[in-house]
Amino acid sequence: MELNLNPETVCLLITKAHEFHAKEQVTITENPTSPADDWAMQTLADHADDATYQEMVNLINDLDPDQLLELVALMWLGRGDFALEEWQEALSQAADSHTSHTASYLIGTPLVADYWQEGLELHGYTCD
Template sequence: MLEMNPEIVCDVIARSREFHAKEEVVIPEEPGNPGDDWAMQILADHADDLTYLDLKTQIDDLDPEQQVQLVALMWLGRGDYEADEWDMAVEDAKDNWTPTTAEYLIATPLVSDYLTEGLALLGYSCED
């Protein structure tokens, strides 16, 4: 069961769509895990981008448990886990949590789609 307000996830989805829709944002591959530093290297090019900074700040301001929930939702929506494996996804995300979780999420291609799908698999929606 999702242990954070789905509206927070919906806001992250909206902001990530806005950032990823920019033409200059090119993220070449799927990330391996949250501990890899490739995400920070790729996103360094966007350090002055206000859309990026807004999204990064929003995720950084979440407590670690909420960040873990976001990562688990992304993995669920990406198909790494089934809905009945939610608790395992959360535990794995907790085991892999780092202070660079925001960069990991933002640097994931299709993160907004994965989060949307993850919410749907748990019975939530961003539609009013």
């Protein structure tokens, strides 16, 4: 299964995600206090002026729609939500779940860099 998404772009996002999440003042709770809380959006709004965060948002928002869906599916694949054999199902689910807040959703996911890395590796790519 070949990716439409350039692995080098994902590797850049992985690097930026590590930089952003490593900053001391960035805390993203794993579990919201209630299902109605838009916790990732609230947390990330505090970092909207952060250059690394803004660069990630721009990189993600500049992707073609099919590449954006692959980026979401790649995270889910790396997280173990789907197996590689279920790639088309992951893409379909990503399409069904797509919103204008996808960049915030991705950046706000704890360990997103690790998930993208694992997803790339399952597709046969590495970041070197």
